[in-house]
Amino acid sequence: MLKISNVETFYGKIQALRGVDLDVNDGEIVSLIGSNGAGKSTLLMTISGVNKAKRGNIVFNGENIENKQPHKIVDMGICQVPEGRRIFSRLTVEENLRLGAHANEKGKYFENDIKEVYDLFPVLSDRKTQRGGTLSGGEQQMLAIGRALMSKPKVLLLDEPSLGIAPKLVNQIFVSIKNINKEKNVTIFLVEQNAKKALELADRAYVLVNGKVTIKGSGQELLKNKDIQAAYLEGGAKN
Amino acid sequence: MEKKDIIQSFKDSLFTGLIALALFGPIVGLRTASKGEGLFITPQWGIVFLLVGLCILGRFLINLNSARKTEITFFSKFTSKFSAITEDKAKHFAITAILFSAVFPFLPFTDRYFMDVAIMILTYIMLGWGLNIVVGLAGLLDLGYVAFYAVGAYSYALIATTFGWSFWICLPLAGVFAAFFGILLGFPVLRLRGDYLAIVTLGFGEIIRIILINWYEVTNGPDGITGIPRPSFFGLPFKRSPDEGETSFHLFFNLEYSTMHRIIFLYYLILVLALITNYFTLKIRKLPVGRAWEALREDEIACKSLGVNPTNTKLTAFAIGAMFGGFAGSFFATRQAFISPESFTFIESAIIVAIVVLGGMGSQTGVVLASIFLIGITEMFRDLEQYRMIAFGGAMVLIMVFKPKGILANRKPTILMHGDKK
Numbered sequence: 001m002l003k004i005s006n007v008e009t010f011y012g013k014i015q016a017l018r019g020v021d022l023d024v025n026d027g028e029i030v031s032l033i034g035s036n037g038a039g040k041s042t043l044l045m046t047i048s049g050v051n052k053a054k055r056g057n058i059v060f061n062g063e064n065i066e067n068k069q070p071h072k073i074v075d076m077g078i079c080q081v082p083e084g085r086r087i088f089s090r091l092t093v094e095e096n097l098r099l100g101a102h103a104n105e106k107g108k109y110f111e112n113d114i115k116e117v118y119d120l121f122p123v124l125s126d127r128k129t130q131r132g133g134t135l136s137g138g139e140q141q142m143l144a145i146g147r148a149l150m151s152k153p154k155v156l157l158l159d160e161p162s163l164g165i166a167p168k169l170v171n172q173i174f175v176s177i178k179n180i181n182k183e184k185n186v187t188i189f190l191v192e193q194n195a196k197k198a199l200e201l202a203d204r205a206y207v208l209v210n211g212k213v214t215i216k217g218s219g220q221e222l223l224k225n226k227d228i229q230a231a232y233l234e235g236g237a238k239n
Numbered sequence: 240m241e242k243k244d245i246i247q248s249f250k251d252s253l254f255t256g257l258i259a260l261a262l263f264g265p266i267v268g269l270r271t272a273s274k275g276e277g278l279f280i281t282p283q284w285g286i287v288f289l290l291v292g293l294c295i296l297g298r299f300l301i302n303l304n305s306a307r308k309t310e311i312t313f314f315s316k317f318t319s320k321f322s323a324i325t326e327d328k329a330k331h332f333a334i335t336a337i338l339f340s341a342v343f344p345f346l347p348f349t350d351r352y353f354m355d356v357a358i359m360i361l362t363y364i365m366l367g368w369g370l371n372i373v374v375g376l377a378g379l380l381d382l383g384y385v386a387f388y389a390v391g392a393y394s395y396a397l398i399a400t401t402f403g404w405s406f407w408i409c410l411p412l413a414g415v416f417a418a419f420f421g422i423l424l425g426f427p428v429l430r431l432r433g434d435y436l437a438i439v440t441l442g443f444g445e446i447i448r449i450i451l452i453n454w455y456e457v458t459n460g461p462d463g464i465t466g467i468p469r470p471s472f473f474g475l476p477f478k479r480s481p482d483e484g485e486t487s488f489h490l491f492f493n494l495e496y497s498t499m500h501r502i503i504f505l506y507y508l509i510l511v512l513a514l515i516t517n518y519f520t521l522k523i524r525k526l527p528v529g530r531a532w533e534a535l536r537e538d539e540i541a542c543k544s545l546g547v548n549p550t551n552t553k554l555t556a557f558a559i560g561a562m563f564g565g566f567a568g569s570f571f572a573t574r575q576a577f578i579s580p581e582s583f584t585f586i587e588s589a590i591i592v593a594i595v596v597l598g599g600m601g602s603q604t605g606v607v608l609a610s611i612f613l614i615g616i617t618e619m620f621r622d623l624e625q626y627r628m629i630a631f632g633g634a635m636v637l638i639m640v641f642k643p644k645g646i647l648a649n650r651k652p653t654i655l656m657h658g659d660k661k
Binding site for chain 2: 048049050069071073075079087090091094098099100129131148
């Protein structure tokens, strides 16, 4: 469905991605783990078209998207929940959600879509008229995910949904991600530092080190991998 | 309050006095007077000490106020009451204000001077509302807004004097021209934000003014354009003795001729134009493009990730903001019947930005209050001649001290739930 081959992205002269190969199949949950500065967020921004790939191809449903503008890519069905949530803090919850549907706000399913988001995250329904900035971190993350869902994506890109959120809420959010995948049939590409959670959830997973994919396999395989345990998981043997 | 605090605030106010002395000493204290041949310095220490004393006292009072940390002083009581009225009852305020402005020309105390001030305030309200689209909603700080005002005024003046078309044809054309210039400015600044954007827009405003001064063949340079046609009341001119084959306003309605007719008409014209601007802004905020403006102000990256096209969003904001500036410009041209580059200096942009910022970015009612406050106060002190700008500065300082986020800082949501209506 989404096939990334040999993608290289630069910030000025600094190379952030050094030839990433990766694919996401229809209906999967794929996780990408890696430490700070490995290039995880850069990869998502490159897929979304915010950063442009200097070399390599990104193919979505048979169409090259590496040179498309961000809003065209969203129209095609790839929506990102950016790192740090980035909700519109002075706008209300409902206004945030409406902006998520910007691409198809005129659509007749709008009211239905917004109801689905409220069913998924009932707490948002209680806070409809509240300003986004007044929500807690976890609620903001739910809002960011709900907002992205409003664009009816085929693939949802999630950048560190667990960042700065209470552990209890992290669990809840990961359950929701699983629901979105299973019930709404949305393919998920998840980038996480919380490697354990990300691998448990994933059908398949990749490890990104210094702008290159070093390890790939099923989520369960990677959980058992000694190197990964040492580098990314608690309780692993330290070299 | 403890003794320590009082001593502390006293020390602080003495320090303020020192700064005031350093500032006022040379500026006010040393006056140059010409006696016979050459200039001589005459000291005026009395005034300096008065000013320094006032600064110390003022600072001390502000310190006392903030040290108590409770809102019990006169000023904060006044301002909080004021904001309670305007925020809770914004709708009532709006209706009252519109009704008042509708009957204003016929009130017993209204004379020619009041009408002129009211027309000026309304022009600034309209400019403020126009700029509010760019600055308040889209969050793009534009310090060259006067450029669009100038483009509108000159387009109107040139079209009207060259082709002799009526106001109602020239007005939309001027708006279109200004919008075109808005897009022209928008393109090079698409990637800029914040301070950098402000600098470029500032430059743009100056470029337009300098072109107006130097393009003698078209704009008549610093001499300006004279003889711009006055607006007519749907074809009926406001003239004492109309040309042959024409009926003038007072003859048609069987009234005695009065110059006030034209002034009143101009007043209603700018009132309607301003209200159209306001209505348009209130409506467009609820549409996807308006919502995208506000989202862009909040977070550009989030916008991109959600499929908002930032290029179109910014360009529409610039174009529509410029269009209303252009409308206001045509009104200005037809009211004055004479325009020159003098009227479109940076200070105009600065005043409009001040109105938007002090009104509370994005607040429509705030713009009205700030215009009345800033322009009204400056006008009230017109007799003081060059000192009236001090009143302007004082008004700005007062707002910044007591309402640092603007008079009405609260953003009104565009979607209200049932039973949530105020």
